[in-house]
Amino acid sequence: MRDPYQVLGVEKTASEAEIKKAFRRLAKSSHPDRNKDDPKAQDRFAELNSAYEIVGDKEKREKFDRGEIGADGKPRFQGGGFDDFQGFSSRGPRPGPGAQSFRWTNEGGGATDDDILSEILSGFSSRAGFGGRRGAGPRPQQTRTPGEDVNAAVAVTLEQIVLGEKVRAELPTGRTLEVAIPPGTRSGKQIRLRGQGWASQDGGPAGDAMVTVEFIPHPLFKVEGDNLRVDLPVTLDEAVLGAKVRVPTLGGSVTMTVPANSNGGRVMRLKGKGLPTTTGGHGDLLVALRIMLPETVDPELEALMQRWRDSNRYSVRGPEYGA
Missing domain, CATH: 2.60.260.20 (Urease metallochaperone UreE, N-terminal domain)
Incomplete structure (x- = not known):
């Protein structure tokens, strides 16, 4: 596997935020779902995730930088002999700085080189939790960290x-x-x-x-919980005499009866014409009447209202309005 820093396109001195930003950018552009015609997209995406698993994790990154693990995340001493394990090799211990050079022998008929090295590794494995042959208890189950939402x-x-x-x-x-x-x-x-x-x-x-x-805001309907509200314009004669009128709903227009002598602002209710509910039903459609006068002045209507005011004047505002 390639160097994870090269895979992510960042320097070894990059900060955690820079690494994370680079991974997200590359993950978005190289995702297999966005490169369905590229047969190698899946491999590149897998390599990208593997690289981020190494340098995106603080502990693993430090181990990689120290050379303790490889680009595949495995310890260096695995799979390639024991040349990199604590100064020991398959031929015997490797002397460190200032150390006296020596090797294990079998002159007295005792343990062989391989037996002694195996014993050393077994003891190390038991202490480090790698499951050595002696004294190794059950491995603790590794906790996997979920990805970010x-x-x-x-x-x-x-x-x-x-x-x-x-x-x-x-x-x-x-x-x-x-x-x-x-x-x-x-x-x-x-x-x-x-x-x-x-x-x-x-x-x-x-x-x-x-x-x-x-x-998305609707030009006609307003949402009120499970219900919808709509203003319905009606003419003066429809409000006074009553009428059957068409009312828009989200499922198509329906016919509604406006009772005679209806005031402006009166709210009519159409059952089941609102929004779907969690119980499987629907809310209602609330229809508010708005009485609309003609856009142009009608002399006959003005004359009628004049006679009505002179002979049948009535009050609609109480003392709370200053009447």
């Missing part, structure tokens, strides 16, 4: 919520997912996508993606 946001329309349509979420990892919005989800709520976050540094489970749902 990522945050993302998706903008959805009220129509998508009512119809149960999936929406596309682009994650910081470079992956794009189709996300189903659970019934009862409201603006600002987070959806957890397990295993869709950053990969773990030591082989543990990947982190999660926390996707925040944001409603």
Whole structure:
């Protein structure tokens, strides 16, 4: 495996933040999901993760820099003889600075070189927790560190919520997912996508993606919990005499009866025409009446209102309004 610093494109003096930034940038650009036509993308991505597992971990990075482990994360004395193990080699101990040179012999018919070296390694393994042959108890189970979570946001329309349509979420990892919005989800709520976050540094489970749902403002409807509210313009004669009018809903327009003598601001309720709820039902649509006069002056209406005021004047404001 290549030098992990070269794989990540950073200097050996790079800070933890610089290494992390380089890994995220490369992980996003080289992710297999974004390079489906490149057969080598998976290998490059695996090499990138392996490199980050070494230099992205403080302890492993220090060991690598000291030469105690290789680019594959394995101790140097494994797989290549014992030449690098504490000054010993397969031919005998290697003298250090100021040390007297010597080697193990078998002149007295005692233990062989290999027996003595094996005994040394066995004792070291027992003390260091590598599971030597003597006195080695059960290995403690290694705790794997989960990867970091990522945050993302998706903008959805009220129509998508009512119809149960999936929406596309682009994650910081470079992956794009189709996300189903659970019934009862409201603006600002987070959806957890397990295993869709950053990969773990030591082989543990990947982190999660926390996707925040944001409603796109609708030109007609306002959200009030599970209910929706809409203003419905009605003419003066419809409010006075009553009428059947068409009302828009997120599932298409429906017919509603406006009772005679309805005041402006009166709220009518259409059952089950609101947003989906967690119980499997729907909220209601609240329809607020708004009485609208003609845009142009109508002489006949003015004359009618004049006669009405002169003969049938009535009060609608109490003393609290200063009447």
